[in-house]
Amino acid sequence: METSCSLCFYGNCILLLSKLPVRYFISRSMILSVPAFIIALSASLFKYPEWFFFISFKSFLSVGIMVILISTASFPLLISVLQSIKIPGLFISLLGFIYRYSFLLIDEFESFQRTYKIRAVGNNKKLKRTALSNITAVLFRRSLLRSENIYNAMLLRGFNGTFPYVNKFEHSVFDYMLLFFVLIILTGARFV
Amino acid sequence: MSDTIIKYENVTFGYSENHTALKNISLTINKNEKIAVIGGNGAGKSTLLLLLCGILKGKGEIEISGLPLIKENLIALRKKMGLLFQDPDDQLFCPTVFEDIAFGPLNLELPDEEIKRRVKESLLQVGLPGFEDRSPHHLSYGEMKRISLATLFAMKPEILALDEPTSNLDPKTRRKILEILKNYSGTLIITTHDLEAVLELSNRAILLYKGEIVKDGKTVEIISDENLMNKCDLEIPLSIKLNKL
Numbered sequence: 001m002e003t004s005c006s007l008c009f010y011g012n013c014i015l016l017l018s019k020l021p022v023r024y025f026i027s028r029s030m031i032l033s034v035p036a037f038i039i040a041l042s043a044s045l046f047k048y049p050e051w052f053f054f055i056s057f058k059s060f061l062s063v064g065i066m067v068i069l070i071s072t073a074s075f076p077l078l079i080s081v082l083q084s085i086k087i088p089g090l091f092i093s094l095l096g097f098i099y100r101y102s103f104l105l106i107d108e109f110e111s112f113q114r115t116y117k118i119r120a121v122g123n124n125k126k127l128k129r130t131a132l133s134n135i136t137a138v139l140f141r142r143s144l145l146r147s148e149n150i151y152n153a154m155l156l157r158g159f160n161g162t163f164p165y166v167n168k169f170e171h172s173v174f175d176y177m178l179l180f181f182v183l184i185i186l187t188g189a190r191f192v
Numbered sequence: 193m194s195d196t197i198i199k200y201e202n203v204t205f206g207y208s209e210n211h212t213a214l215k216n217i218s219l220t221i222n223k224n225e226k227i228a229v230i231g232g233n234g235a236g237k238s239t240l241l242l243l244l245c246g247i248l249k250g251k252g253e254i255e256i257s258g259l260p261l262i263k264e265n266l267i268a269l270r271k272k273m274g275l276l277f278q279d280p281d282d283q284l285f286c287p288t289v290f291e292d293i294a295f296g297p298l299n300l301e302l303p304d305e306e307i308k309r310r311v312k313e314s315l316l317q318v319g320l321p322g323f324e325d326r327s328p329h330h331l332s333y334g335e336m337k338r339i340s341l342a343t344l345f346a347m348k349p350e351i352l353a354l355d356e357p358t359s360n361l362d363p364k365t366r367r368k369i370l371e372i373l374k375n376y377s378g379t380l381i382i383t384t385h386d387l388e389a390v391l392e393l394s395n396r397a398i399l400l401y402k403g404e405i406v407k408d409g410k411t412v413e414i415i416s417d418e419n420l421m422n423k424c425d426l427e428i429p430l431s432i433k434l435n436k437l
Contacts, residue, residue: 075287076287076288076327079287079288079291096285096286096287096291097285099287100284100285100286100287100327100328100329104281104329146282149277149282150282150285152247152282153275153277153282153285154285154295155247155270156245156247156270156273156274156275157270157274157295157299157343157347158267158270158271158296158299158347159295159299160267164298164299164301165291165294165298166290166294166298166304166308167304168290
């Protein structure tokens, strides 16, 4: 309970510092917390009714912190910070690939969607369904081809299975002070 | 001592049993030579480059700097060459330009300071200084193409193999790419349909048609031969047409 309160206090402080609109923060956090709410509800229905509050509250706080982080820091900065705290290169590279290629996949899907709208005229629903399934199949095939090309591009630049990186981010004194402050709050909440 | 840096000997490759993309190709390329591989669609130009980089494996032998292109030598040979893909989205796979350019030097296990220096130098070389923190998906197609070139320059390769480096570019960006390539001092192999660019960049051209070398010789002589160009699904460039008038 104390930890939850301190997390709540800490979360509020960060929300104030981030200068994000409260409505924006709550709406996004609520949407992203829906799966956790469902799990909390099912757990409370079966055995522990009090769990609903705790699971929902904690997951909302965690998701909220994520929303603040994503909304205030650029993705490249997040990657640099993850590197600076020695998160394994494989994990960071996968995260980078997902970020980089999600845009490309969206672009390809949108171009297919436009083609579909132009070509799938008339009311033949069966034909429309077939066209849509074909588009999905082609999208998967293109993804596969692209992944092969990317892997080849990596091999040609000396990729040998490891993901080294240059550490560009340097922690400032303010970062260490903030970390110290957070630790004090969390430790205090544990013993008070 | 021989100046040969690349040697293809009786190289044959097919994507399937019924379709042979390259037939019995034999050619040598000298150190610091600038050559253009020209031909219509499906002539086998890109396949020739993919074989050179060891991405595809065909029959026959390929040698680079005296080393045969076999599995054991692949890593050493790939350090000597850079391949520019036709689509820059295949080449730029990192979240930032810095990481993309640094990817090659990092795999060469260079020290951090040297990597940062190479990233800066390569960006300067392609005329895009200060692009380190940009995301590739926020760049224009021309900028992505130039950054793709920078990823190769950062490796300091002896051989640059470029697949359609000027395709889909506006005239200004195309000019910039041509200027960058003119300043490159190593061995350059380009495959393209852009025959005006070929005239500017290379002294030697290799004309491919249906997977076979039809002619290997001086660029101007090959490109000016109207019958040969038409037979191989190409057209003589406008500048030569105007000169003939």
